[in-house]
Amino acid sequence: GAGVSQSPRYKVAKRGQDVALRCDPISGHVSLFWYQQALGQGPEFLTYFQNEAQLDKSGLPSDRFFAERPEGSVSTLKIQRTQQEDSAVYLCASSLEVRGRSPLHFGNGTRLTVT
Amino acid sequence: GQQLNQSPQSMFIQEGEDVSMNCTSSSIFNTWLWYKQDPGEGPVLLIALYKAGELTSNGRLTAQFGITRKDSFLNISASIPSDVGIYFCAGLTPTGANSKLTFGKGITLSVRP
Numbered sequence: 505g506a507g508v509s510q511s512p513r514y515k516v517a518k519r520g521q522d523v524a525l526r527c528d529p530i531s532g533h534v535s536l537f538w539y540q541q542a543l544g545q546g547p548e549f550l551t552y553f554q555n556e557a558q559l560d561k562s563g564l565p566s567d568r569f570f571a572e573r574p575e576g577s578v579s580t581l582k583i584q585r586t587q588q589e590d591s592a593v594y595l596c597a598s599s600l601e602v603r604g605r606s607p608l609h610f611g612n613g614t615r616l617t618v619t
Numbered sequence: 620g621q622q623l624n625q626s627p628q629s630m631f632i633q634e635g636e637d638v639s640m641n642c643t644s645s646s647i648f649n650t651w652l653w654y655k656q657d658p659g660e661g662p663v664l665l666i667a668l669y670k671a672g673e674l675t676s677n678g679r680l681t682a683q684f685g686i687t688r689k690d691s692f693l694n695i696s697a698s699i700p701s702d703v704g705i706y707f708c709a710g711l712t713p714t715g716a717n718s719k720l721t722f723g724k725g726i727t728l729s730v731r732p
Contacts, residue, residue, distance in 0.1 A: 537720075545724055545725075546709075546722030546724050546725050547707075547722050548722070549721075551720045562719075595661050608664065610661030611661050612659065612660050613661055
């Protein structure tokens with residue numbers, strides 16, 4: 505498809521398990537972002553990639569969160585030793601350019617539930 | 620950190636009515652964006668504003684970038700049932716590249732037929 509694709513759509517994990525969330529951005533998009541959206545809240549920034557370089561990870565809530573984009577296209581967000589407070593929708597977004605008026609295109613997210 | 624304030628949390632209107640939503644901030648932004656999110660989907664960009672004072676329309680939607688760069692509003696005219704959803708404002712800081720969009724908490728709009 506032409507949009508940002510995320511998988512899985514839903515993930516249920518037991519507390520303490522590790523999870524990996526995948527994002528396929530729009531082909532050719534340089535910038536890739538991960539956001540976390542808690543229930544009833546707006547998306548909150550986690551991390552930003554320009555091609556394969558992770559330029560900003562200031563939004564990652566703890567060192568249990570790790571993101572990579574090794575070849576500058578697909579990205580994976582990994583959460584180790586999941587906790588209940590990690591339950592949220594994780595949104596991936598991509599944009600064509602680094603700066604300028606390049607809109608963010610969001611995927612439909614992965615809803616993570618930690619039990 | 621930076622916060623965008625959207626209120627009320629929910630709005631209920633009759634089909635055909637106009638509705639206006641506000642977004643305010645204590646910080647200056649150099650870009651304001653309005654997104655709509657439907658259940659189970661990601662936010663979709665409605666309107667982008669790049670200059671203080673700018674007024675931009677997209678069909679039945681009109682948005683303005685406040686002169687102080689600390690606020691924006693979105694108007695929806697002649698509402699229809701498919702306008703139902705959550706409306707988020709988002710701001711980009713002057714020092715930001717394309718990163719760190721700050722989102723408001725959103726306003727849930729309900730449209731009664």
